[in-house]
């Protein structure tokens with residue numbers, strides 16, 4: 001069967017995330033075609049239900065669905081003729097994604113239902129050629145009908161898909177803004193990015209992660225939700241208390257199964273005894289973190305300020321990676337953020353070979369990143385592991 005996956009803003013990062021999740025969870029053979037046209041095609045023997053579970057683990061995708069065969073496409077609308085009323089949507093992605101074509105198809109579908117005495121409500125997207133996850137869930141399109149997605153693989157070549165699920169945005173929002181403690185001053189990692197980073201580590205269920213700059217615990221909470229054990233540490237006692245409060249809130253709102261967690265106050269420049277002891281008796285499978293990247297910046301900075309911030313971040317990396325080489329964790333993986341700052345002279349960043357010893361193998365030299373348009377800080381995401 002062929003499936004389509006539609007990424008959020010960052011196709012490269014999301015494609016890598018999807019590949020990682022398929023590697024861990026797909027029991028059947030599969031192949032991935034990253035198309036680079038705003039959608040990713042996956043050929044797999046997996047059932048739509050297994051694909052739905054895979055989709056639900058992802059942070060970087062807004063919808064996924066099944067590509068219809070020609071026969072399925074011909075029969076598709078007939079399945080809804082027995083219903084008195086339906087709601088439907090149409091989206092188009094690819095090279096020539098155009099509102100006019102979407103409108104034309106929607107009108108044809110509406111007319112077809114009218115001729116067959118079905119009352120059909122068409123939900124048009126704000127962007128018109130594309131219905132967002134919020135528009136689909138808000139209008140209960142999938143519960144009361146369907147969404148057809150046209151995917152243009154190249155000019156004139158069209159695949160037709162049927163949306164199976166959309167991202168549960170309300171649930172991400174609940175975790176981003178509904179948790180009791182949020183430290184805006186220190187900068188919070190978006191929950192979706194925390195999830196993407198955890199997925200990139202390709203961990204088996206029951207693995208243990210460590211975030212040595214855990215702040216109020218976004219990576220820890222997302223890890224627990226995904227079935228991993230979580231260990232956090234932070235230099236700041238209020239961050240540690242905040243992380244505990246957020247984990248408690250999470251456990252009251254979600255089922256965390258038998259996952260375990262602990263959070264320590266400790267400086268990565270001088271890891272204290274309690275943390276060292278914990279690490280001695282815990283086999284950590286991956287370090288997932290965003291380091292302290294300096295106070296929040298609101299405008300393009302001078303090259304000097306960027307240099308200063310990067311020098312500070314660099315000393316944190318040097319310490320944490322040297323320390324990590326000594327803990328009792330063979331095959332340790334690391335998925336972490338390296339910042340780039342926009343300066344008046346262009347983007348400034350640090351190269352990983354200035355802080356990682358030869359004992360680390362970096363998997364994505366070309367670099368993936370997460371940023372918003374107009375942002376002055378770009379988060380580069382690196383994936384590495386400690387060589388045997």
Ligand SMILES: C[S@@+](CC[C@H](N)C(=O)[O-])C[C@H]1O[C@@H](n2cnc3c(N)ncnc32)[C@H](O)[C@@H]1O
Pocket residue numbers: 186187188189190212213214215216217218219233234235236239266267268269290291292293316
């Ligand atoms: C960007 S925040 C992490 C935010 C976290 N990912 C979240 O979303 O809540 C960086 C954290 O690093 C901590 N930090 C700064 N210097 C540190 C050090 N030397 N050792 C350990 N933690 C440190 C800060 O207290 C802060 O909580």
